[in-house]
Amino acid sequence: MNWASESRPVVIGLGELLWDIFPDGRRPGGAPANVAFHASQLGCDGVVVSRVGQDALGEELLSYLTEQGLSTRWIQKDPHHPTGTVTVQLGRNGQPQYTIHEHVAWDYLEMEAGLEELMRQAAAVCFGTLAQRCPTARRTIQKALAATPKQCLIVYDVNLRPPYVKRDWVEESLVGCHIVKLTMEELHHLADLLALGRFDPVPFARRLRDHFGVETVCLTQGRQGCLLIDAQGVLSVPGVQVKVADPVGAGDAFTAALIYSRLRGWPKEKGAAFATRCGALVAERPGAMPPLRKEFATLVAQFEATT
DSSP, X not given: OOTTTSXXXXXXXXXXXXXXXXXXXXXXXXXXXXXXHHHHHTXXXXXXXXXXXXXXXXXXXXXXXXXXXXXXXXXXXXXXXXXEEEEEEEOTXXXXXXXXXXXXXXXXXXXXXXXXXXXXXXXXEEEESGGGSSHHHHHHHHHHHHTSOTTOEEEEEOOOOTTSOOHHHHHHHHHTOSEEEEEHHHHHXXXXXXXXXXXXXXXXXXXXXXXXXXXXXXXXXXXXXXXXXXXXXXXXXXXXXXXXXXXXXXXXXXXXXXXXXXXXXXXXXXXXXXXXXHHHHHHTSSSSOOOOHHHHHHHHHXXXXXO
């Protein structure tokens, strides 16, 4: 894709937009929104499709996204439910633990007028499991995905947050995606949930591909890097060692960068290495949406210069 002569590709984050409440304050978050945010920082037209409350927290989220150059046109305002919040505690191992508050605005995402047309313009869409916990948002997400063009890249970031997991939600999501991205812990959970046989990471990922028609399974492993399993085999990419401020949002930056690399037509080895570097940059900063346009632009230039 020659972006110099075409409009920026539309990359949609479909699902939750919320505040991550850390012990030292709140920061913008929500996995699909994070993906759209980082896609925008990488030079795409990142679009958040979500819902906030008609409250101060909602207005603050909209203001932050606007300040960072994202449109808020497709973020609905709910008159009855508050803006979503998640309480985040970092354990001794540095891994986040989430308390996700219920009956919030993004649970009631609606298929508003014009949304179907927006979806027809999408070059890529990322969605997850959590935003499907409420029937209203789940129906909207499935309708929105059904409206995407055939060439649209659909990425399912499994992002399991028990107890908000049901087998039928996951199976329907897997059937409709090209890339599924998940962690090792989530792969274990899916092995039990889907009952696809004895667990072993690579054979199980292959069973996911064969059973659901997924093109690529991306297994992220934090500091250990990632595995990409597709019809050509298994690609292992080493991790990047950095001083982690908090890991929240690093996986979403990885997803955004992987999408970017696919839309650019980069080889998968190059794209996976780039995605790993982008994830590491976010892990070094507090919060899921740190401003990193300059750093991403420098990294893109470095990778563009390689063969």
